[in-house]
Amino acid sequence: MSPPITEAELQAYVDDALDADARARVEDWLAEHPDDAQRVADYADQVQSLRQAYDPVLDEPIPSRMTANTGQRRTSRLLPSWRQLAAAVVLLAVGGAGGWVLRDVWTGFGKDGLNVAQIAISAHSIYVAEKRHAVEVEAKQEKHLVAWLSKRLGQPIKAPSLLTLGYRLVGGRLLPDDGKPAAHFMYEDEQGKRLTVYVRRNIQSRETAFQFVSDKGVSAFYWIDEDFAYALVGTLNRDGLHEAAKIIHRDLASKR
Amino acid sequence: MGQCPLVKAAQSQHGIGLGMTDKEDQIVKQIPHLRRYAAALLRDRDAADDLVQDCLARAFDRLHLWHPSGTMRTWLFTILHNLHVNQTRKRGREPVIRSDTENLERQPTPSDQDTGLVARDLVNALEQLPDEQRSVILLVGLEGLSYADAAEVTGAPVGTVMSRLSRGRERLRQIMDSQPETPLRRIK
Numbered sequence: 479m480s481p482p483i484t485e486a487e488l489q490a491y492v493d494d495a496l497d498a499d500a501r502a503r504v505e506d507w508l509a510e511h512p513d514d515a516q517r518v519a520d521y522a523d524q525v526q527s528l529r530q531a532y533d534p535v536l537d538e539p540i541p542s543r544m545t546a547n548t549g550q551r552r553t554s555r556l557l558p559s560w561r562q563l564a565a566a567v568v569l570l571a572v573g574g575a576g577g578w579v580l581r582d583v584w585t586g587f588g589k590d591g592l593n594v595a596q597i598a599i600s601a602h603s604i605y606v607a608e609k610r611h612a613v614e615v616e617a618k619q620e621k622h623l624v625a626w627l628s629k630r631l632g633q634p635i636k637a638p639s640l641l642t643l644g645y646r647l648v649g650g651r652l653l654p655d656d657g658k659p660a661a662h663f664m665y666e667d668e669q670g671k672r673l674t675v676y677v678r679r680n681i682q683s684r685e686t687a688f689q690f691v692s693d694k695g696v697s698a699f700y701w702i703d704e705d706f707a708y709a710l711v712g713t714l715n716r717d718g719l720h721e722a723a724k725i726i727h728r729d730l731a732s733k734r
Numbered sequence: 735m736g737q738c739p740l741v742k743a744a745q746s747q748h749g750i751g752l753g754m755t756d757k758e759d760q761i762v763k764q765i766p767h768l769r770r771y772a773a774a775l776l777r778d779r780d781a782a783d784d785l786v787q788d789c790l791a792r793a794f795d796r797l798h799l800w801h802p803s804g805t806m807r808t809w810l811f812t813i814l815h816n817l818h819v820n821q822t823r824k825r826g827r828e829p830v831i832r833s834d835t836e837n838l839e840r841q842p843t844p845s846d847q848d849t850g851l852v853a854r855d856l857v858n859a860l861e862q863l864p865d866e867q868r869s870v871i872l873l874v875g876l877e878g879l880s881y882a883d884a885a886e887v888t889g890a891p892v893g894t895v896m897s898r899l900s901r902g903r904e905r906l907r908q909i910m911d912s913q914p915e916t917p918l919r920r921i922k
Contacts, residue, residue: 528871
């Protein structure tokens with residue numbers, strides 16, 4: 479018989495502050511103590527509600543008075559300029575990859591799809607480098623993650639499965655996309671190689687086929703499918719990424 | 735310097751790298767987090783930003799006292815926490831009584847339009863908690879501070895932080911559970 483779980487351990491479980499052993503012990507305990515399990519689930523919901531209510535503050539521009547003391551008032555303008563820079567870099571990469579891509583973009587795809595790819599590649603580059611905070615909500619709470627992101631995007635979404643390719647879901651996060659919410663899922667294989675999937679509401683009505691962009695070894699396939707625009711980003715080669723994109727597309731279609 | 739001309743142009747345009755100290759940079763990075771925490775703590779966004787402003791003024795003032803052995807985040811949150819505690823002490827504990835309609839009209843939480851109803855209920859429930867429980871819940875749950883860091887910020891032992899967290903979360907749960915499904919108040 480293992481000793482009973484303490485209140486402090488239950489709280490630490492909610493806050494993901496336990497090591498793997500302790501977490502496993504708490505999970506065993508919760509499996510046999512539904513009241514505690516309910517309590518822990520409620521506490522986790524509280525955390526998510528708080529973040530839902532107040533995370534948008536993080537994306538607000540910093541009032542200039544707050545940086546006035548630093549003698550570098552420009553800081554509040556840093557973010558937009560960084561974003562423009564990232565966009566410019568991707569645009570250059572697209573241009574460099576060949577005129578055909580651009581032609582496809584302008585004629586077949588429109589600005590929306592290209593934006594999705596830009597933002598998805600930026601998000602990928604930032605978050606795949608993270609060890610401890612790669613995701614906001616981990617895959618062990620997948621149901622909660624999907625429900626939360628669906629709610630924020632205002633439309634039911636799914637976390638596509640890439641298990642057939644050996645990538646398991648790590649988790650996901652909410653991201654701002656031009657002031658609107660977007661979902662970001664991360665996957666990892668046995669070697670620790672990561673793929674990300676970026677999803678946002680489709681703001682144009684038409685659907686499109688898969689499109690490909692690549693920038694310094696990071697590639698993306700992106701497409702628009704009824705309600706959502708998607709981008710799959712990773713360092714796989716073009717064929718490998720295309721295969722993964724098709725699997726996601728099929729997986730999402732079958733879940734609909 | 736073998737720097738991309740695009741990057742260089744953007745840098746000179748925005749004056750990056752011109753005498754900006756690392757410390758200042760670290761402070762600026764924390765501003766969005768300080769604002770989020772203060773917004774949740776006070777709900778009144780203007781009052782929250784005023785508190786952050788006071789905190790930053792003090793931090794820039796005492797920057798020479800900050801020692802890199804601690805994290806900048808903990809240091810800043812400690813300053814903010816102490817300012818808040820002093821302000822509430824000065825003001826006395828004025829019990830804030832507002833009707834729900836007033837709450838909605840006068841206390842817009844960020845992005846009220848797309849904040850879920852559950853989240854809004856929770857934000858209302860949070861207001862009924864004692865200050866020290868609310869602080870810990872927000873430092874740990876919203877800002878992701880470790881229990882040890884939350885203890886440092888609030889100047890309380892870790893055990894006290896844990897019990898505040900536990901009691902606060904349970905109280906929130908009770909308030910949320912007793913919330914009627916419809917806006918109508920249950921009559922006992």
